[in-house]
Amino acid sequence: MMNLSNNGKGSISTVTSTATTMKSGEGSDQFPAGLRVLVVDDDPTCLMILEKMLRTCLYEVTKCNRAETALSLLRENKNGFDIVISDVHMPDMDGFKLLEHIGLEMDLPVIMMSADDGKSVVMKGVTHGACDYLIKPVRIEALKNIWQHVVRKKKNEWKDTEQSGSADEGDRHPKASDDADYSSSANEGNWRNSRKRRDDEEEGDDRDDSSTLKKPRVVWSVELHQQFVDAVDQLGIDKAVPKKILELMNVPGLTRENVASHLQKYRLYLRRLSGVSQHQNNSFLSPQEASFGTISSMNGLDLQTLAAAGQLPAQSLATLQAAGLGRSTVKSGLPMPLMDQRNLFSFENPRLRFGEGQQQLLNGSNNKPTNLLHGVPTNMEPKQLANLHQSAAQSLGNMNMRVPASATQGNPLLMQMAQSQPRGPMLSENTGSHVPRLPNLLGQSTVSNGISDGLMGRNNMASSSRAPSFNPVPQSSSFLNFPMNQSTEMSVSNFPLGSTPGISSITTKGSFQAEVNSGIKGSAGFPSYDIFNELNHQKSRDWGMTNQGLMYDSSSHANPLHGNIDVSPSVLVHQGFSSAQQTGHSRDASLLGKSPFSLGEGLEQGNLQNGGGQHFNPLYVENLTRVKAERVPDASSHTDLFPDHFGQDDLMSALLKQQEGIGQGENEFDFDGYSLDNIPV
Amino acid sequence: MYSVAQLVEYTSSLFQQGFLDDQFNQLQLLQDESNPNFVVEVVTLFFEDAEKLLNQLEKEIGQENNIDFKRVDALVHQLKGSSSSIGAQRVQRVCIAFKNYCEEKNVEGCFKSLQDIKQEYTLVKTKFETLFKMEQQIFAAGGSAPR
Numbered sequence: 143m144m145n146l147s148n149n150g151k152g153s154i155s156t157v158t159s160t161a162t163t164m165k166s167g168e169g170s171d172q173f174p175a176g177l178r179v180l181v182v183d184d185d186p187t188c189l190m191i192l193e194k195m196l197r198t199c200l201y202e203v204t205k206c207n208r209a210e211t212a213l214s215l216l217r218e219n220k221n222g223f224d225i226v227i228s229d230v231h232m233p234d235m236d237g238f239k240l241l242e243h244i245g246l247e248m249d250l251p252v253i254m255m256s257a258d259d260g261k262s263v264v265m266k267g268v269t270h271g272a273c274d275y276l277i278k279p280v281r282i283e284a285l286k287n288i289w290q291h292v293v294r295k296k297k298n299e300w301k302d303t304e305q306s307g308s309a310d311e312g313d314r315h316p317k318a319s320d321d322a323d324y325s326s327s328a329n330e331g332n333w334r335n336s337r338k339r340r341d342d343e344e345e346g347d348d349r350d351d352s353s354t355l356k357k358p359r360v361v362w363s364v365e366l367h368q369q370f371v372d373a374v375d376q377l378g379i380d381k382a383v384p385k386k387i388l389e390l391m392n393v394p395g396l397t398r399e400n401v402a403s404h405l406q407k408y409r410l411y412l413r414r415l416s417g418v419s420q421h422q423n424n425s426f427l428s429p430q431e432a433s434f435g436t437i438s439s440m441n442g443l444d445l446q447t448l449a450a451a452g453q454l455p456a457q458s459l460a461t462l463q464a465a466g467l468g469r470s471t472v473k474s475g476l477p478m479p480l481m482d483q484r485n486l487f488s489f490e491n492p493r494l495r496f497g498e499g500q501q502q503l504l505n506g507s508n509n510k511p512t513n514l515l516h517g518v519p520t521n522m523e524p525k526q527l528a529n530l531h532q533s534a535a536q537s538l539g540n541m542n543m544r545v546p547a548s549a550t551q552g553n554p555l556l557m558q559m560a561q562s563q564p565r566g567p568m569l570s571e572n573t574g575s576h577v578p579r580l581p582n583l584l585g586q587s588t589v590s591n592g593i594s595d596g597l598m599g600r601n602n603m604a605s606s607s608r609a610p611s612f613n614p615v616p617q618s619s620s621f622l623n624f625p626m627n628q629s630t631e632m633s634v635s636n637f638p639l640g641s642t643p644g645i646s647s648i649t650t651k652g653s654f655q656a657e658v659n660s661g662i663k664g665s666a667g668f669p670s671y672d673i674f675n676e677l678n679h680q681k682s683r684d685w686g687m688t689n690q691g692l693m694y695d696s697s698s699h700a701n702p703l704h705g706n707i708d709v710s711p712s713v714l715v716h717q718g719f720s721s722a723q724q725t726g727h728s729r730d731a732s733l734l735g736k737s738p739f740s741l742g743e744g745l746e747q748g749n750l751q752n753g754g755g756q757h758f759n760p761l762y763v764e765n766l767t768r769v770k771a772e773r774v775p776d777a778s779s780h781t782d783l784f785p786d787h788f789g790q791d792d793l794m795s796a797l798l799k800q801q802e803g804i805g806q807g808e809n810e811f812d813f814d815g816y817s818l819d820n821i822p823v
Numbered sequence: 824m825y826s827v828a829q830l831v832e833y834t835s836s837l838f839q840q841g842f843l844d845d846q847f848n849q850l851q852l853l854q855d856e857s858n859p860n861f862v863v864e865v866v867t868l869f870f871e872d873a874e875k876l877l878n879q880l881e882k883e884i885g886q887e888n889n890i891d892f893k894r895v896d897a898l899v900h901q902l903k904g905s906s907s908s909i910g911a912q913r914v915q916r917v918c919i920a921f922k923n924y925c926e927e928k929n930v931e932g933c934f935k936s937l938q939d940i941k942q943e944y945t946l947v948k949t950k951f952e953t954l955f956k957m958e959q960q961i962f963a964a965g966g967s968a969p970r
Contacts (some may be wrong), residue, residue, distance in 0.1 A: 187869045194853045194861060247968060257904035279846045279907040282853070578888040 161347075174289030175200035177223065182212040182240065183229040188278065195282040209235035216248050220361045224292045227276075230256035230263060238270045245271045246407055249299075249364050251291040255280060266578065302399045331528060360400040369393065370404060379412075389459070636791070824964060825957040833957060842950050847910030866951050869909050874943055876902045884937045888930065895933065896925040902940070913943045 179201045183189045189205050196203040204223070206212050207766035209232050216223060226244055230237040241252045254267040255276035267275040274289040276284050362370070374382040375392035391401070837843045854861040876898050880919045903918035917939045922933030 184903050185872065185901060185908070187872055188864060188908045190865050190868055191850065191908050194865075195849075196859065198853060228905075231897065231904075256901060257907055278904050279849075281846075281849055337907070684883070 172200075174292075177289050177292065178202045178225045179203050179227060179288070180212060180225075181205045181213065182209055182232070182237075183207065184232045184234075185229065188229070188280075192280060192285075195280070195285050198282060200285050201285075205771075207233070209237070209240040213243055214249070216244060216363075220248065223248075223253045225288055227254065227255060227288070230254055230258060230267075238272075241267075241270050242411070246367070246404070246411075249295075249403070251363075253288060253296045267456045271410065301405070302403055353621075360396065362404055364397075366393065367404075370401070370408070374408070375406070376501055378816055379409075456457045526772065592695065612648045826958050829871060830954070830961060832958045834954060837950055837954070841912050842947050844910045844912035846907060846912075852907060863955055864910055866955075869905055869911070870951075872905055873902060873914075877881065877941060877944060880937055880940070884933055890928075890930060892925045892928050892933075896922055898922055899936075899940075909923060912949050914940065914947055917943050 179196050181192050181196065181203060182205075183192065184207050187209065189207060191725065193205045195204050204215065206215060212226070212228070216226070226239045228240055231238075241254060244250050246254050251273040252271070253274040253276060254261060254272040255278055255611055257278040259277045264275050272287070360366075369391045370387065373387040374391060374773070377383075377386055382405065384398045384405055387405065388396060388398050388401045561784075585739070834843075838847075848860050852863060858864075879903075880895065880898050883898065885889055899918050899921045903915055903922065906912075906914040906918060919934060921933065921936035921940060924936055
């Protein structure tokens with residue numbers, strides 16, 4: 143039953159509209175503003191930029207540069223965050239491992255990000271349960287919509303609750319038919335509701351499966367998880383159904399649904415691990431781990447086959463699987479039979495018999511232990527389990543990449559993985575030239591990656607000639623575009639960046655929990671968007687579009703400045719979508735664009751829509767001019783710089799007019815030698 | 824004393840020459856009155872970080888025939904990520920080439936890439952410094968009135 147008239151909050155509106163109307167008042171009405179984001183990245187530059195971007199999106203941001211720190215933070219503030227964004231490559235812990243931890247312990251949505259856009263890495267994100275994968279450099283547009291993952295997850299959990307009465311055997315993941323009818327208001331309501339409940343009640347009390355409202359999130363502590371695993375063990379993985387597990391665990395307040403969803407994750411883990419284990423290198427195992435499991439307790443004929451094949455140390459498999467959970471002292475391995483696992487592991491070619499596949503893999507692989515964990519310490523430190531897990535995760539990546547081509551006839555996905563070079567799991571950077579055209583996992587960026595990787599790989603970029611070195615511009619743009627493509631269409635109206643009243647209401651943040659706070663600057667800074675606000679108001683409230691509107695193709699100048707860099711005009715693909723909307727703005731922009739340039743030729747191409755990609759943003763100039771408005775008269779003393787097309791005053795006035803977003807500015811420009819005709823409007 | 828127009832022109836030239844790409848625009852957009860020096864701060868952070876990475880790279884590549892390609896790749900990957908985040912396009916591209924060489928375990932390629940990367944880094948650093956200097960002069964000349 144869907145309980146849409148949920149929690150007594152008066153205002154029901156779609157998520158979209160609430161997002162755009164920043165009513166002052168209750169915090170939750172301003173969703174997704176105030177979304178509590180934890181961002182983890184060891185690169186300080188990226189971290190700073192991300193933080194700023196997220197703040198600009200009106201999220202509450204906490205940043206940390208180490209995965210361990212992030213985990214502690216999350217553990218200490220069990221309900222303190224809504225979503226986590228994590229880099230893939232981090233020195234102290236693999237991002238995927240962090241991802242799994244979070245999934246198991248806190249069940250938060252996690253977004254992975256990396257400069258690495260190789261398919262296998264992205265795939266890894268998928269298999270490890272990331273709800274999204276962003277390619278660096280991340281643009282703000284990509285971040286604007288991350289709230290959807292929070293909502294989506296809540297929605298799924300809600301359905302989980304719904305299923306409680308009906309499902310007894312097994313834990314089929316709830317996909318109720320109600321699903322389709324879910325309105326976004328329900329989502330939002332649920333989000334609010336769950337937050338409200340968390341705020342009001344503490345964890346640990348009533349976790350009824352009253353099918354009414356949201357269930358509070360259960361935190362699976364180490365002990366709790368251990369109890370869970372014990373119960374599963376006792377029942378046997380096949381027979382471990384949530385109801386029985388629940389009974390065995392005998393934890394007050396725990397619901398069947400909690401167990402069910404946890405069980406599902408657990409099974410995913412096991413699947414992954416068993417898939418990995420054949421690759422696993424013993425060197426990761428310490429003597430202690432060996433005590434964990436015996437093969438006899440393992441279900442699965444195939445496992446024994448594998449073990450017998452001599453390639454797989456039986457104990458290591460068990461241990462891995464046990465240890466893969468991250469912390470438990472599981473006594474016995476308890477994977478599902480490999481057959482099942484294989485079937486469930488959807489990425490595999492069904493025809494690929496696990497056994498033979500493994501044989502081939504094992505035979506064919508040059509499995510050096512160090513390969514698996516490049517950049518990551520492989521010593522068995524106190525975090526042995528952590529390492530194991532990590533290496534398990536890594537090996538999975540390896541395995542995926544090494545599936546021999548012969549075994550992958552039917553499966554294009556696998557084929558790609560097979561053909562990507564068997565490097566370490568992280569090195570999937572340049573698969574372009576080797577991997578056949580994928581079903582477009584990555585949208586357009588994949589294609590251009592394929593092209594330009596080849597180019598770029600072979601080019602010395604340093605030259606400034608009009609060499610092919612700039613042809614890859616599409617590729618780098620597509621890097622940039624990738625996150626944009628995901629979010630562009632949605633981003634247009636969803637973001638009330640400009641609205642000051644809304645912003646000031648954020649400052650109260652009444653209903654949001656205060657965070658462990660790495661300096662959330664509060665909203666002090668927000669109200670002062672000033673020029674950008676205005677601009678954004680005039681244009682659409684889409685950052686990217688603002689940019690584009692003001693971009694122009696300066697490469698069309700016959701470059702008195704320097705040698706001819708031929709920046710490809712097709713670069714900013716993402717401009718295309720907004721071209722219709724840009725019409726009104728392009729005029730302004732084109733004029734503005736012209737003004738700073740002392741070059742005689744106007745923008746013949748005009749080309750705002752197809753503008754060469756990387757152009758300096760007149761907004762930047764405006765930023766300067768805004769501050770320096772009163773300097774304008776003085777600046778005129780520098781007119782000598784410009785051949786006499788126009789004076790400094792004209793420039794200033796042009797910029798200022800642009801700043802005011804006045805379209806009619808064009809009438810007042812008096813450019814000698816410019817012809818406006820050429821500007822596509 | 825620089826003029827705004829000069830600054831504008833200079834900035835544009837950096838884009839044209841590929842020193843900067845659109846990501847740099849993103850940074851500029853993030854700068855506002857609450858963070859009036861955001862761009863400078865981020866880029867400075869990048870310099871610090873990059874220099875550390877370059878030093879480590881030197882060390883690793885200096886092993887000559889014993890290069891730990893994985894390690895080098897990890898370092899370059901980091902540099903790639905941070906350079907791309909601030910829009911230092913040329914640096915980013917050399918990183919990509921560098922990573923390819925690592926993958927191929929091409930020692931000579933790595934040597935060359937290291938040189939390239941150092942060169943590009945130095946170049947872009949100089950460009951940024953000039954840019955910031957111009958900016959600073961322009962602002963300083965007029966005081967810092969907000970509007």
